[in-house]
Amino acid sequence: MDSDEIMPGPASNLDEDLDEKYPNRPHNHAPTLPFHELYLKLFDNLSQIKKKPAVSAPARRKAGPNAGHASSNPFELRHDVISRFISRWRKEVGDDIYPAFRLILPDKDRDRPMYGMKEKVIGKMLVKIMKINKESEDGYNLLNWKLPGQSAATRMAGDFAGRCHDVLSKRPMRTEPGDMSIEEVNDKLDKLSAASKEEEQTHIMAEFYRRMNPDELTWLIRMILRQMKVGATERTFFNVWHPDAESLYSISSSLRRVCWELHDPNIRLEAEDRGIGLMQCFQPQLAQFQMHSFDKMILRMRPTEDDPVFWIEEKMDGERLQLHMAPDESIQGGRRFAFWSRKAKEYTYLYGKGIYDENGALTRHLKDAFVDGVQSVILDGEMITWDPEQDAMVPFGTLKTAALAEQRNPFSNGPRPLFRIFDILHLNGRDLTKYTLRDRRNALQKTIRPIHRRFEILPYEEATTAAEIETCLRRVVAQASEGLVLKNPRAQYRLNERHDDWMKVKPEYMTEFGESLDVVVIGGYYGQGHRGGNLASFLCGLRVDDNHSSQGGNPEKFWSFCKVGGGFTAADYQEVRHHTDGKWQKWDPKKPPTHFIELAGGDAQYEKPDMWIKPSESIVLCVKASSISVSDEFRMGLTLRFPRFKKVRKDKNWKTSLSVQEFLDLKSNVEKEQREKEFQVDNSRKQKRVKRAVKKPLNIAGYDDREIVQYAGPSGHIFDELNFFIMTDASAPEKRSKGELEQLVKANGGKVFQTNTAASDTICIADRRTVKVASLQKHGDINLIKPAWVLDCVKQNEKDAGISDYLLPFEPRHMFFTMEDRDDEIKVNVDRFSDSYARDTNVDELKEILNNMAKDEQTNHTLDSRTSQRIENLIQNKINAGYTAPCGWLFRRFTFFFFANDASTEENDSSFNTDDMRLQLARNTARFGGANIATSLKSSDVTHVIINPEILSSEDVASLRESLAARPGTKLPYLVSVAWVEESWTNGTLLDEERFNVPR
Structure with a gap:
């Protein structure tokens, strides 16, 4: 006897396993229907229903009783089409409809693995199978299916299956429907999903091409891509098949179970079968x-x-x-x-x-x-x-x-x-x-x-x-x-x-991020479906400013930053097309426009667009986002999470768009403000609804109608006849919001404007470098004053009650930015130890002054305060102009405390005795880089606590965190690894401390 008659084949083993797992599964009494019956009797009919407008009840009554009894309700029509197909299957084939359903609902079939084939791979296969020249019109249309083509293909841009049908119809192997059955197609698709090499997949696709007409092959491609869009959802198919089909699929995620366990519509699921089961994937809430x-x-x-x-x-x-x-x-x-x-x-x-x-x-x-x-x-x-x-x-x-x-x-x-x-x-x-x-x-x-x-x-x-x-x-x-x-x-x-x-x-619905992000469109991507044939999303870039461009670089150069495709209406797309029509150029990977646009990945060209446009010929888009994330896909190294289009900035061009440095400044400021800002739902891009007219409260420019700022402090006439432009809140010597500062100025006689051009001699107040502040500083023709001056004026006049109101002269500590010709006259208002001639000094300032005296004696007044300040201004101006900072300038204005493994007392003496050589070297580096080294963690001016996490135990780190958290009335210093000092020094720039946080 032949061994084949004794040992069952793999198919027999599989059938036995399925019979054991599903003992009541149905078996068909006849071969499955031909594959082409799916589209002729099911898909085409459902698609026609989707195109037909529904007939209203009055129209049906007007048609009279002779107009026929067929329902005009689209839902009922779809139900009838599906019901007829299922009834025919039961009659001609049997009760096992699983072979048909896994082709009708391919995205619900979990038993067949993914094919690993997307549009690009299938397009290459068809070009190879039909021996089409890649440079020909048809070859171009298949390989660049998102791009507009010529003739009929233009109407199907973005619809890959439709583009395939157009090409296949010109060179079919057969025009009549093929002879492949549904069962045979399933067998071939199983082999296609199991094939590990492209040659094997191409061979199977070639057989489909020989045995199917263009209509069949088009639907087959949709099944492979699992993008059917037949005009009816899986819920409709499930409801027609069995009343409990949707429930069973929800608890099992198994199309096979739905077809086999519910083959009889008269037998309902038992109560115990309606719940989820172990080792049985369910559809979650x-x-x-x-x-x-x-x-x-x-x-x-x-x-x-x-x-x-x-x-x-x-x-x-x-x-x-x-x-x-x-x-x-x-x-x-x-x-x-x-x-x-x-x-x-x-x-x-x-x-x-x-x-x-x-x-x-x-x-x-x-x-x-x-x-x-x-x-x-x-x-x-x-x-x-x-x-x-x-x-x-x-x-x-x-x-x-x-x-x-x-x-x-x-x-x-x-x-x-x-x-x-x-x-x-x-x-x-x-x-x-x-x-x-x-x-x-x-x-x-x-x-x-x-x-x-x-x-x-x-x-x-x-x-x-x-x-x-x-x-x-x-x-x-x-x-x-x-x-x-x-x-x-x-x-x-x-x-x-x-x-x-x-x-x-989700935060992308919020107005939390920054003021506005005005980015330039530098590339475009063609869309799919109803957006096919048009640019549906855009690559946006940031202007490379002097700080980041190489010597002799092109001022019109942009770095790729983000892709924006959400938030556009049809009118928005029309406006973008209106401003950019005729200016787009096809992206050539062999000759990328690096003179204008720089992508990430070098020769790999990450996120390369389908089309590109010169920044000087492009438009500026205003976008919002939920947050910033690190990304290697964009040249900036950062990108926006969930970017959303807000509007086209017609008032801006590429020269006034957001630059790399301005964005970095904005990012830094937003991170500081995130804990202080409130959120509100942004409905500006949502569909507008008709509402009853409601009288709205009067809003004053620059104020948030959600926040009522009440100031209960002193009032007077200190700022009479003075105009203020307050751009930020105050962080030192005490925290005050922008609204509180404005109320304080008004309470003392000042006028508040929302621009520095609204009135002459406007005093501009700023405590950090936002985009507006950086713009004014760049022009260099106006002093920028810190909010500390406003607070000092109010406090001094409160102390001197009964004396006529007077303004304090500006001191160096009051200046955020000082014009060069005003520097000397401001410094004469304090002595060489920064002690004010016109203002009372508090305890903390007095300690600082005494400390300056001690330092001055140690250095024998090598540099007087004026010379030192001039040098600092000179170097800072050079840095702002794009020059590299001197080595001894990197950690200026910072105070470090180096926490050694034996520093449990929170004190280090001046000799800093520790066996940790790495920490000693970092301390010397920090001193050379201009940092102040604190000898006690209790010092209020400590900005960074540096530790070596390789030496300290987790208990020591936890104890240190508790000590820092218990510091009263002071801003918490950063707790960072010694690697922050080392890598900042190596890179010649201050790195983000958050990257070097010490784990808890």
Whole structure:
């Protein structure tokens, strides 16, 4: 007897396994229908319904009884088309409709792997199969399918399948429908998804080309791309197939189960089959989109007088995952794990199937993560990347890399996966989805033993008002988080549904970032679908100013910075086209326009556009964003998260757009202000609604109508007949908001304007370098005064009550920027130790003056104060002009305290005795770089505390943090690694301290 008759083949084994897993699965009594029946009897008919306008009821009545009985409701028409196809299948083929459904709904078929083929790969294959010249019109249209083509192809730009149909129709192998059956197509697609080489895939595609006409092949390409758009959703197909089909798909994510277990529409799911199950991927609950106001969002969660509470959770920037754990004695450790994403993609291979799985980036750390008695569990949460060195979350996009690194070295100190759990849905055989969120969270707390920075429960805050949402949002955005999720603690878990019980609040809806970002369009990308054939998103750049351009560089040069495609209306696109029509040029990778535009990646040309435009011929767009993130894809090295178009800046050109340095300054200022600003929902780009006329309160330019600033301080006539332009808030000697400063000036007789040109002799007030401040400083024709002068004037006149009001003369400490010809007259108002002749000195200033005296005696007055100040101004002007700072200038104005491994007393003597050679070298470097070295951590002027984290223990670091946090009335200094000093010195510039934060 032949061995083949004894040993069953792979297909037989598969069928036996499926019969065992699905004992009641249906079997067809006849071969499947021809493949072309799908588009002739189903897809084409559904597409025609989408194109037909609905007939109104009066029109049907007017047509009379002889007009026929067919429904004109599009929903009913779609239902009838699908129902006829299913009825025909049952009659001619059988009850197993799975072969057809996996082609009709390819994006719901989780049993067939992804093909690894996108439009570009398929286009190259078709060019090769049909032997088309790449330089010909058809070759160009296939390989550049987003770009407008000639003739009929122009109308299908952005529609790859339509572009393919146009090319295939000119050179078909057959014009009549082919003879391939649905079953045969499925077999070929299985082989196509399993093929690992492009040659194998090309061979299979060539067979499809030989045996299908252009219509069939076009629909096949849509199936491969999983972009069907047949005019009916999966919900419609499910509802026609079986009343419980959608519910079963929600709890299983299995199209196969929907087709096989629900083949009889008269047999309904039992109650015990309607819940989620272990090792069975379900469709999770999703958060509803944000509404126009926080108050409306709260009302939608149905609070009651007895229970008005809602929960606020952080919305993390990671990947939504569900974790299943079930007992399994066949695996070492007795527990089996499985992980699935929101779209039912399995990640068990990445995070581990067992506690002792060597490839488990997470599970190998979960031996003690569950309390005794927990046998099975399903958890819902977010997998994020955590950097232990920074003790902070890493932005989205690095998760898989971190997981693979963790597999290779599970105990490294590099970025690692961290699973944060926010829900429990199954516990020891019991489905918890019908319990309230409050009950589920109680069960979660009693089930999990958190593993620090590996496996944690996401905390939440209870709230009852909209103001609490704003407070939380401000905090999480300051921590570079994605936003918030509001949850109703009284609600059940709703599978595969967006509901008001969960509502997200994301920062891209907020007006938090900066003043305005005016960027220049330097490139364009063609869109898809209804945007096909037109530039739908734009590459925007920042002007390379003198500080960043090489010697002899082109002043019209721009660095790539961000892509903007959201927020445009049809009118906005029309306006962009109006201003740029005829000025676009095709991007040639072999001859990039580096004289005007510089991309990231060098020859790799990251984010290269389809078209480019000279900056001098382009337009300026005003955009907003939620935050800034690091990115290697753009030449700037930074980019915007969720950028949104606001408007075209017709009043600006490339010369007045945002420069690299101005953006860096703006970024620095925004980071300082994030904890002080309030948020408001920005509805400027939302669809406008007709509202009743309501009398609005009068708004004064420069004031926020959300904040009423009340000043209860002294009032008088100090600033009578003086005009002020206040550009920033005050950070020293005390914090005052911009509104408070304006009220203070008005209370003392001054006038406030929102521009320095509104009145003559305007006094400009600034305490940090914003875009407006930098612009005035660049012109150099006006002094910029710190808010400290305003505060000093008010305080001095308060002390001298009864004496006629008088203004204090300007002192060097009052000047943010001083014109060169005014420098000497300002310095004569203080002595050589900076003691004021006209103002009372407080205790802190007196200490500083005495300290200056001691330093002056030690140096024998080598340089008097005027000479020193002149040198400082000279060097600062050179730096502003783009010159490199001298070595001894890098750490000027900073005061460092070097915390040695034996510095538990928080004091270091002048000899700085320590065995840490690295810290000693850094201290010497800092002194050479102009830093002041503090001998006590108690000193109020310490700006940086420098430590060597390799020497100090975590307990020492924690103790040091507590000491810093307890400092009364002073700004917290940075706690940074010694590497900050070393790398800043090596790079010749001050690096961002946040990158060198010492982990907790």
